[in-house]
Amino acid sequence: MVREKTNAMATTRAQSFKRMNDSHFHSISKRINLYGLMGILMLLLVWELSARWIWQDIQVLPSPIQCMDMAWQVLTAQELLMHIATSLSRILIGFTFAAVIGVGLGIAVGWYQYLGLAFKPILELLRPIPPLAWIPMAIVWFGLGEPSKWFVIFLGSFFPIFTNAWRGMVGIPPVILRAAQTMDVKGIELLLKVAIPAALPDIATGLRVAFGLAFGILVAAELIASDSGLGYLIMQSRETSRLGVAIFGILLIGFLSMLADDILARLLKKFVGRGRY
Amino acid sequence: MNNKIKSWLIPFIVLTVFLLSWELASFLGFLRPTRFPAPSKLWMSFLDLTFSGYPADVTIDQHLLKTIERIIIGFLLSVSLSVPLGLLIGGFHVLDRLTSTIIAFCRSIATLSLLPLAIVWFGTGEQAKIFLIAYGCFWVMLSNVIEAVKQVDPVMMKAAKTMDTDGLELFLKVVLPSASPRIFAGMRISLGVGFMVIVGAEMIGTVIGLGSLIMEARTFYRTDITMVGMLILGMMGFLLTTGLAWLERKLMPWQQQEHNRSSV
Amino acid sequence: MKSTTNKINLNNVCKKFISDPENMHPVLGDVSLQIEENEFVVLLGRSGCGKTTLLNIVAGLEIATSGKVQVDGIDVTGPGRGKGMVFQQGALFPWLNAEQNIQFAARKQGLNAEQSKELSQKLLLLVGLAGAEKKYPFELSGGMQQRVAIARALALDPQILLMDEPFGALDELTRIEMQNELLRVWSLKQKTVVFVTHSIWEGLMLADRIIVLAPRPGRIVLEKKIDRQRPRKRSDPMLIELYEEIWTSLQ
Numbered sequence: 001m002v003r004e005k006t007n008a009m010a011t012t013r014a015q016s017f018k019r020m021n022d023s024h025f026h027s028i029s030k031r032i033n034l035y036g037l038m039g040i041l042m043l044l045l046v047w048e049l050s051a052r053w054i055w056q057d058i059q060v061l062p063s064p065i066q067c068m069d070m071a072w073q074v075l076t077a078q079e080l081l082m083h084i085a086t087s088l089s090r091i092l093i094g095f096t097f098a099a100v101i102g103v104g105l106g107i108a109v110g111w112y113q114y115l116g117l118a119f120k121p122i123l124e125l126l127r128p129i130p131p132l133a134w135i136p137m138a139i140v141w142f143g144l145g146e147p148s149k150w151f152v153i154f155l156g157s158f159f160p161i162f163t164n165a166w167r168g169m170v171g172i173p174p175v176i177l178r179a180a181q182t183m184d185v186k187g188i189e190l191l192l193k194v195a196i197p198a199a200l201p202d203i204a205t206g207l208r209v210a211f212g213l214a215f216g217i218l219v220a221a222e223l224i225a226s227d228s229g230l231g232y233l234i235m236q237s238r239e240t241s242r243l244g245v246a247i248f249g250i251l252l253i254g255f256l257s258m259l260a261d262d263i264l265a266r267l268l269k270k271f272v273g274r275g276r277y
Numbered sequence: 278m279n280n281k282i283k284s285w286l287i288p289f290i291v292l293t294v295f296l297l298s299w300e301l302a303s304f305l306g307f308l309r310p311t312r313f314p315a316p317s318k319l320w321m322s323f324l325d326l327t328f329s330g331y332p333a334d335v336t337i338d339q340h341l342l343k344t345i346e347r348i349i350i351g352f353l354l355s356v357s358l359s360v361p362l363g364l365l366i367g368g369f370h371v372l373d374r375l376t377s378t379i380i381a382f383c384r385s386i387a388t389l390s391l392l393p394l395a396i397v398w399f400g401t402g403e404q405a406k407i408f409l410i411a412y413g414c415f416w417v418m419l420s421n422v423i424e425a426v427k428q429v430d431p432v433m434m435k436a437a438k439t440m441d442t443d444g445l446e447l448f449l450k451v452v453l454p455s456a457s458p459r460i461f462a463g464m465r466i467s468l469g470v471g472f473m474v475i476v477g478a479e480m481i482g483t484v485i486g487l488g489s490l491i492m493e494a495r496t497f498y499r500t501d502i503t504m505v506g507m508l509i510l511g512m513m514g515f516l517l518t519t520g521l522a523w524l525e526r527k528l529m530p531w532q533q534q535e536h537n538r539s540s541v
Numbered sequence: 542m543k544s545t546t547n548k549i550n551l552n553n554v555c556k557k558f559i560s561d562p563e564n565m566h567p568v569l570g571d572v573s574l575q576i577e578e579n580e581f582v583v584l585l586g587r588s589g590c591g592k593t594t595l596l597n598i599v600a601g602l603e604i605a606t607s608g609k610v611q612v613d614g615i616d617v618t619g620p621g622r623g624k625g626m627v628f629q630q631g632a633l634f635p636w637l638n639a640e641q642n643i644q645f646a647a648r649k650q651g652l653n654a655e656q657s658k659e660l661s662q663k664l665l666l667l668v669g670l671a672g673a674e675k676k677y678p679f680e681l682s683g684g685m686q687q688r689v690a691i692a693r694a695l696a697l698d699p700q701i702l703l704m705d706e707p708f709g710a711l712d713e714l715t716r717i718e719m720q721n722e723l724l725r726v727w728s729l730k731q732k733t734v735v736f737v738t739h740s741i742w743e744g745l746m747l748a749d750r751i752i753v754l755a756p757r758p759g760r761i762v763l764e765k766k767i768d769r770q771r772p773r774k775r776s777d778p779m780l781i782e783l784y785e786e787i788w789t790s791l792q
Contacts, residue, residue, distance in 0.1 A: 037378065038375065039374075039375040039376055039377075039378055039379050040378055040379055040382070042375075043379055117287050117288075117291070118291055120288065121287075121288035121289075121291045121292050121295075122291065122292070122295060124288075125292070125511065126511070127511075128510075128511040128512070128513075128514030128515040128518070129507050129508070129510055129511035129514065130472060130473045130476045130510055130514060131473070132389075132473065132476045132477040132480070132488075133476050133487075133488070133491060133506070133507045133510050133511075134507070135477075135480065135492070136491045136492050136494070136495035136503045137495075137500075137503060137504070137507065139495060140311065140312055140495055140500050140503070141312060173631055175628050175630075175631050175632045176631070176632060176634065178602055178620070178626075178628070178632070179626065179628060179632035179633075179634075180634075181602065181619075181620040181621060182600060182602070182620050182621055182624060182625060182626040182694075182697075182703075183621060183625075183645070183646050183649050183693075183697060184620075184621030184622060184649050184697075185621070185649065186619075186621070193645075194634070197634070197636045198634070198635070198636070200636065212385075215385075215387055216387040216388065216389065216473075218387075219387040219389055219390045220387070220389035220390075220392075220477040223389060223390070223392055223393070223477075223481070224477065224480045224481060224492075230390075231389075231390065234390055234393050235392070235393050237393070238393035238394070238396060238397050243394075243397060246393050246394060247394065249390070250386060250387075250390045250391060250394065251386070253386065253387055253390050254382060254383075254385050254386035254387070254390075255382075257385050257387065258381070258382065258385045261385070272636075
């Protein structure tokens, strides 16, 4: 009991550390408060004023208003929506593949130790390779079209999902499994009805982390090797008269990823959050 | 004894089997050399890269060092800004509330999306890359430093105050040391982020650096070089995480840190 | 109402560690014990004396290296099958609320949804938690969690109830309260109980029979029947005498 109390501090600290760095953002709704909004408005003001009075060079740093203006003039709503749709579809497809395979494999490897022995070495070999480093390989194998983007996003999302699912399975408190066994639960039933629910919080964490990463990977991949999508749009707009569009695009991506993460967090909370374990 | 050997032997066997079957498949013609170069070819290319270099006489160690150089400079830049700022924000509640939304938003801006902007501002040289790395590292470090300060045990602070420690002394002797482990952990993660960013940043507008190497090689169908580059990046990433975790354990043995293997 | 056949039968039970091939320190060395139906037996001893191992062997969660282990005359080969167990802590399913935890056990007994719900309500009432059905474990205090754990074990309608230091993680006052609660529930739901603890007083308050174990090798060093009506008083001279006796045997 004493051990519990002294560990409580360490545990909450470790938990907050994990929570912050595992999900790159807290849900947007938690972060918006009056002070925060004031902060953003102040920042926008500073930006606007310094752009107009200090730099005064629309080619280097357009003010927020100038950005919007440029974007308005150059982009049609249709074009913008198409780019957004392309980017989002790439993320969704790559991520979904990663989620299904990552969770499935993670659970399997975590439950059946022998599978782990066979799979882990190869996965550990591939894991430290940064996702973006796969871009050239993706192009070699899949060409310059959509599949190469799906592949890169898949790879980037897969590892956090897999690792967290595996960790979740391995980290199930043994007492829970033993308690279930005393209730005549065994085999597949034990896996499906007890083990997986117990591991769900970790699985959910993995999904959130991976989703956040996916955005970053997608944008980079589109910058480097694509002719559509938001990343491409930004890259293309760096010509001086269109810089505002690029800035607009950058902020749009940031906003979209926060929004998407919030939606995912809510969805996950519906399925996992009830017990808050 | 038995278990220790097993944990080392089985991965070894699995990898060997994997490599051999790969080599065999390549040899028998099942795998196209441009898509799936054989392990033997990879080894040859590695030697080639070490001694002759690609492209244009840039050897692999030069690529590697350049990449590392960029990461370190960007990282140090971000640390020098984020640590003081983070300590300040973490220490004053008002500042924290004012900035938390901004920080959260800026963290969610994909670092590499700023690449075109960086190129406009800094050209295609080193500064653009270093700026990107610094940007990526900065926000991660900042969030962690702020949390580190906020998480200092209030009971400990109270105890210190009863011992007549206050103000600057309190800060230097109590807050800073107890926030250090968390700050170091933030450094570890932010280096990881920098590592991710540089790979992408190097794929545009440069010919030195591992990122540029693997991209260039692909353009000329030297898939073997691409793979070697990827493996070296992987090894680098691995050494980075394990090395830093080891360092953390050595420097701060009193803290039981959650090794953040789960995210980046 | 005692029956003549033993409920639980342990004969020459031994348990060795795998890493201890020469059997220098068997966890359990030749333990024999017979427990009758509806008897409340307490296994008492220091940490490491093998009491938890013995309990796990009866539960079927661990296998004895040698010896016979039987419940109701049938050899024990695995967990479940009428051997309900309450652990010290953390065994409630955190993703289910109180009544769902109990319903889980009820469903395993073959009850349908409606029957399970009814049973869970009855049991929650029995353990004094009516109104807490929808609460999740993290919302419940330690004492309340253990009540749910007991209710859940009872939902299995078990042959025997095994309890591994169930109140060990609770503070002193809650602990005493839970001991009384357990006795109350037990009087209403007659079951054979094997209760492990390292608290002598807890044993004296609860047991029909106290079995004291000592380590290295794990073995029974004292066995005492307590022929006192419950609830018992700490001031009872017979209990105090027993306390001294047990204390001495533990040195």
